[in-house]
Amino acid sequence: METGNLADVTIYIALVVSTLRMATPLILAGLGGVFSERSGVVNIALEGIMLISAFMGMLISYYTEAPWLGVLSAVASGVLVALILAVACVRYKSNQVVVGTAINIFSLGFTGFMLRKVFEHAGQSPPVTKVADWTIPLIHKIPVIGPMIGKHTPFVYIAIVAAVISNHVLFETKLGLRIRAVGEHPKAAETVGVDVFAIRYLCVLLSGALAGLAGASLSLGFLSQFRENMTGGRGFIALAAMIFGKWTPYGTLGACILFGFADALQILSQTLGLTFIPRDFLLMAPYILTMAALAGVIGRSVPPAASGVPYERQK
Amino acid sequence: MSSTGKDLEQPRSKMLYISREQRIELLIPVVAVFLALLLGALLVIFIGQSPIKAYSALLKGAFGSKRDIAETLINVTPLIFTGLSVAFSFKCGLFNIGAEGQFIMGQIVAAWIGFQITGLPTVIHMPLAFLLGALAGGLWAALPGYLKAKLGVHEVINTIMMNYIALYFSHYLLMAALKEPGQIPQTPAVAATARLWRILPGTRLHFGLILALGAVCLVYYLLFKTTLGYEIRAVGLNPHAARYSGINVSRDIIIAMTISGALSGAAGAVQILGVQFRFLDLFGFVGYGFDGIAVALLGRNHPFGVLAAATLFGTLARGAVTMQSMAKIPKQIIGIIQATIVLIVAADEILRRLMKPKETEIQGSQDAGEVELGGDR
């Protein structure tokens, strides 16, 4: 490919494909963050949950050669790890950030330990069967559009659909109304008979399931193996995207695509002739944008009022 | 809020007075470490090895020879700094989860001062590189402190964001300006005049350990013996009362974040000037910052507790390497043990409930009453 040939359509195809690739795990984890924080629990353990799930998904696929079973177990382990967060923070009112940090430390140790224990090998797992790509009938035949969006790993489509469903649940169902109420003013919710603890448990576990899916997308979708610390901070970018997206599913979706696009530009900067922007600044962009949004420089992001505050029941 | 009114009826000797609460407070970290090591032992059994062999290999690796002890202490040194850093922010009611980023900024600035300037005597060059590294970390933390104090933006998210910004920014600085000629992405080595003294002949043990011990004393002094420390602790415990007592709460938040960041920056500087001698391109976080959170929590945010916790974690980290080679136990087991300790200390409510006797009958004393009843809050 010629450097800097912006008339070449393959560049744009590569850009879109790369954007979706980078955005997908962020979208899934970010939606997890939305549910958790909307119910009032800060989940900085997304990173760790993703990592453990990526490992468990790989492991089951390795043993069974059934990648979808791997995906299922990734989701299950995501829920299981999230259960630790839920019990410690909802039931026992521990500091949510500390417990999240502990889970992140644990995930690095656990996956590294298991990698050596199972494969007697550090760094990465052997290749496993990954989930086969999906081809969208008809669409994949359209020129330009087809190669862009017609054939991807299922996780790409799952992520988009998950955003649509999340938005529906959060804003168009009574469960969603209750979740948002609990995250804003748990006591008010309880006085009208909403079970604050049940809602928070549900949301944290759901957040674990989505982060688990995000983990599976890494080891069974885009790659077909587990690598040590393969999440590489994606859990935190997802958190940033959730904030930048103002704690809404579509906002998060948009922010993830934006951040994914920045990442894709960075990857393709040579090809695109974008060398005048240092790649590092493209990598930094999500974090700087998020800080700016929090500080109110670009449309202030305000978290759910009760986010991070353990709920204390009355006598 | 449990009242220990009865205990107070009979004055006891001042030195011996430790309330039940305080006993539990001291017991929790010990129980956490014990349970975590027990879990480690179970994991060792799980992979078909002997826990006794494993732990003795660990101890041998950490303390088996002069060199091992020195290497253990080299591991402990940055943990003391980052542990103090996180603990200091906690004392002001802040959660500096950005030690990692401040560490990186300390590294890169210390390396830069170390190799860029030449011809200075050691007594000037070494402290200069160290202090400017610390200052870089301090300034990196001052921004989230400022945003918290002036705009009320929670410091947790901002410090996480700044970890990643530091990671990429350091890479940018390295590639754009500080890289030594050649293929390897690293700075030139720091001048001999900027390097920390070796303090144990035949080993790599360096003066950074003394600096770290100095920092422990300094933080203790600052927190508990000075007016600034009094203010910072007051803000951390009760900002309303702090304001009532005339303390400038926003100012103290910024100062506390800056000092906390400087301690993490110092950790980075010490690693450069004492161990690595050059800034190496980072592909991810080194982990001293996150470990600092574990150290601070286990050390109950007290400088001496931090010293003890850093020693424990540094020992485990060093010993794990030997354990891996001698007993074939993945060294990552240490991460699991560490996370378990943090989790137990964080979820101390569980332990408290187990250790506390059932709430006894309500005390009738009238003046134990709260100011407001009737559920007004």
Add this chain to the structure above:
Amino acid sequence: MLNKAKGIPVVEMHDITVKFPGVIANDNVSIDLYPGEVLALLGENGAGKTTLMNVLYGLYRPDEGEIRIRGETAYISNPNDAIRLGIGMVHQHFMLIPPFTVAENIVLGVEPVNSYGRLDMDKAVRDVEELSNQYGLIVDPHAKIEDISVGMQQRVEILKALYRGADVLILDEPTAVLTPQEVDELAEIMRSLVDQGKSIIFITHKLQEVIAISDRVTVLKQGKCVGTKETQNTTVEELAQMMVGREVVLSVEKQEAKVGETVLRVDNLHAKGPRNLPALRGVSFHVNAGEIVGIAGVEGNGQKELVETLTGLRKATSGHIYVDGIDIVNSQPRTLIEQGVAHIPEDRQNRGLILDFTVAENFIMRNYYKPPFARGINLDYGTIHTHAKQLISEFDIRTPHENVPVRSLSGGNQQKVIVARELSSEPRLLVASQPTRGLDVGAIEFVHKRLVEQRDKGKAILLISLELDEIMSLSDRILVIYEGQIVGEMTAREATERELGLLMAGGRSKQGLDAERSAVNVQHR
């Protein structure tokens, strides 16, 4: 008016006892409520009114006692049970979710859904409109709570209860945050609800509202039931006595005041209170050296804002505060401390003390930064401890030693720590806000004695208290605050409880109040 003697009560609470650690919040309290009446639950803050209503609404479980609803024993263990029994509660701090719309708030927990399980907000809006027309509670279902007035928010709270089919409404301090116009509107609404067969319990500490709105009134004091009266057969004075009188009559021995020069002069002070409503509306007064000036008033008439403005914790919107002739309005708290303003705050645990600091450390809270406690940046712990030991013995604070956290002291001893600290700073002016609230008799006497002692040493003392007899027995001069204004001033000698009670209730004089009352009654009928 309906005849209450007929029919069974819709609510009966018998011998309810609620204990909190260290305190009995309700002690064998009984009330009953008949269909179609307004029962006022009257008492001071901390008398146990809200606790009792939280029991009825299922938020607290009583330790003893029985509840009957429409004659049948009821077990109410959570708000859902209460809602099922037709009980609705409007909390003092509204239980509304600010970024939600009116309709969303009203239907939360009992949301209408369409056949696909989707939240049916159109139906919710229709239901709300219907309900709001039926009861004349006009609201905009689409408006967000954070954008509407407090009065409007209160309507939403009432609609929320009605939407759940409540026919017993509990209103907790409904007028506390309302403007006078909104209070009138609320009275109107309550009447129309009762006309439609609802029964209402409303919690208040404002005597005038009891007279204007209720049919019967039950008075609570320190967790106990003092009595129940037909509103027609009682007077403001009688209620005031039932409400405020202390069981132990405390007399304070004191000499004639030797009044010196003016220390504090407040000139046309304005400040805002909760929700940015004006709380101080042109307050002017002065306090001289060697005298205690008491500010009497019913809670929520601007006392809190006055104290905070005087001590630098709240910004005044206009006006001046002079201490020894220097205008210190809107200065930082530290500047005021330096000017010799000491402050015994009302909220001792959240503001006056750092509970996890030791007794010794709490003693230096307001002057830790200067000698003799600080030398440069260093704290002189030797001096700090000596100082602490001295204060502990001087003020008879019961603590094993000065190094225990103040948290482990009893409430009375915690207050002594504050009093000791503030008095030992040798202030020019002492602002004492509710200095004896929640204390036992011994501690009250102690604090009173110390205040008089300070007066005799020539300090200027401003005493803010809700306890009328405390004001009367300690003060040399008494000011009455009502709705953010000083409405009366008299010397302690000429003051009578009756006269003060009238002024506190917003009446200008006995005749004025009588006229007002008969006007209200006419309206009522």
